[in-house]
Amino acid sequence: MQILRVVLLISAGALLVGCGADGEPIQPTMSANIGVGSSGTYGGVGVGLRRGGLGVFLGL
Template structure:
């Protein structure tokens, strides 16, 4: 139990940026109009050094 609590505390510490600068997300949004109607998309990206992780959805 103590080890699990310790790991959770370290994860919270890393997540809040206390060991360095916090990771800031970037958001994207787009709206398009074409012959098939109107479409939109939204997404977010997290970047840390050379690693970039993104997630989005098209509407």
């Protein structure tokens, strides 16, 4: 019974690693812009993190 449990754990770990579930790298992003409009100039900056299909972005 103990050997079966070890074999199942090793198989599950190999399956997770094989399908990419161990994680994708986190990619930092940054943006900056400067614009000119009828009311003057303006600027903005933003930073974010992206991992796979999920992204978080904070802009000021």
